[in-house]
Structures are given as C-alpha cells and as structure tokens.
Amino acid sequence: MLLADHWGWDIAAENSLKVFVSRWENDTHRPGQTYQVLLCAIFRATPAELGFTRPAAASTLNERLAALESVIEGLTERLGEVAA
Structure with missing residues (x-):
C-alpha cells in the first residue's frame, strides 16, 4: 500500500493482505491498530464508521x-x- 510506504510503516505483502482483507470482510478477524489507521485514512472515515469501535466478535x-x-x-x- 502506497500510504504505508509513504509513512514508512511495514505491512504485510500483497498476497497476505488479500487474505487479511478476506478475513476482515468475513468478520473472522479484525484489523490491528496499524491497519485500522490505514483503512480510516484510505476511506476518509472514522473508526466508528468502519465498525472498529464495536466489540470484537x-x-x-x-x-x-x-x-x-x-x-x-x-x-x-x-x-x-x-x-x-
């Protein structure tokens, strides 16, 4: 992800990110803090708007x-x- 590179953050490789996104979409896992910050920035949304403030499943x-x-x-x- 370009934003993570720009910020100098190490994140998973593209293939691993695809697996992570699938898990997030299927609600079997939740994004960690780093990915939550990145996703909020990318989608220009608050943590609440992206569902990060709800209790973890x-x-x-x-x-x-x-x-x-x-x-x-x-x-x-x-x-x-x-x-x-």
Whole structure:
C-alpha cells in the first residue's frame, strides 16, 4: 500500500493482505491498530464508521459457546422469574 510506504510503516505483502482483507470482510478477524489507521485514512472515515469501535466478535469456538451458554442461562433465569 502506497500510504504505508509513504509513512514508512511495514505491512504485510500483497498476497497476505488479500487474505487479511478476506478475513476482515468475513468478520473472522479484525484489523490491528496499524491497519485500522490505514483503512480510516484510505476511506476518509472514522473508526466508528468502519465498525472498529464495536466489540470484537468471539474469536474461538469455545468463546462463542461460553457466550451462548451465558445467554441461555440468563434467559432461563428470566423465564423462571416470569413463571413464578
């Protein structure tokens, strides 16, 4: 990327960047700080506009399962309160 070169920042090679962008687009990974700054500059957008301020998605299956279990437990407790 020309902007990274201009700023003197080392970033991944073109082939690796293609993989990174695919992961970002599919929401399996989020860009690191360096790429967030570059993307904001390139698109002339704020971090919020590019979705960088939202909470990170659970990155592993175990984290996703734990989050789901927590939601189910919370709903079960509320259901018990309503039934009582």
